[in-house]
Amino acid sequence: SQQGEEDPQALSIQEGENATMNCSYKTSINNLQWYRQNSGRGLVHLILIRSNEREKHSGRLRVTLDTSKKSSSLLITASRAADTASYFCATEPPSGGGADGLTFGKGTHLIIQP
Amino acid sequence: DVKVTQSSRYLVKRTGEKVFLECVQDMDHENMFWYRQDPGLGLRLIYFSYDVKMKEKGDIPEGYSVSREKKERFSLILESASTNQTSMYLCATSGQGASNGYTFGSGTRLTVV
Numbered sequence: 001s002q003q004g005e006e007d008p009q010a011l012s013i014q015e016g017e018n019a020t021m022n023c024s025y026k027t028s029i030n031n032l033q034w035y036r037q038n039s040g041r042g043l044v045h046l047i048l049i050r051s052n053e054r055e056k057h058s059g060r061l062r063v064t065l066d067t068s069k070k071s072s073s074l075l076i077t078a079s080r081a082a083d084t085a086s087y088f089c090a091t092e093p094p095s096g097g098g099a100d101g102l103t104f105g106k107g108t109h110l111i112i113q114p
Numbered sequence: 115d116v117k118v119t120q121s122s123r124y125l126v127k128r129t130g131e132k133v134f135l136e137c138v139q140d141m142d143h144e145n146m147f148w149y150r151q152d153p154g155l156g157l158r159l160i161y162f163s164y165d166v167k168m169k170e171k172g173d174i175p176e177g178y179s180v181s182r183e184k185k186e187r188f189s190l191i192l193e194s195a196s197t198n199q200t201s202m203y204l205c206a207t208s209g210q211g212a213s214n215g216y217t218f219g220s221g222t223r224l225t226v227v
Binding site for chain 1: 118147149154155156157158159162170172202204206214215216217218219220221223
């Protein structure tokens, strides 16, 4: 069953603007991760935020996590054409350890207009 | 960097054929996973393995089996391919604790005709 649900399903913005994507999930988690997928390729890990963390930064990426609302957001600042891709959130169950598989949402397709 | 290699980028098979999808990693990762990705459905976990010769069913194991005889290789087997198994198949690996997330292969786009 799907755990994460991204919102919006698609987003088109101008280059240089900020892009915000949201993810909601249903059950307790050990951590939440964001991945990027360029068309027809594999997924690339972007950032991981643990259940006891509220915010994390990596370069132009900012992730927040609200476990009380079971939601997360991914902010990409100063977007570039190369950021055009699909973005997925994925949750790891409380058992952790990396062995049980992540549950992915259906993704947000981001288009950066030059 | 961890590298995860899937043996084929594109594959076309006939209904009823036995299909092998291979995944090889070049790091010492314990955990390996097979997902399929379909439009509108996202990624769904088929099988995973946390050690050699160990396997666990994911959310959609029906019609599939797996083999992990060596730590670096995880094979997905379609015993008798059907058209509803036409999909993008993604292999992924993670180390203990998975603090750096999963590393994915480039995917195999399988078409069953």
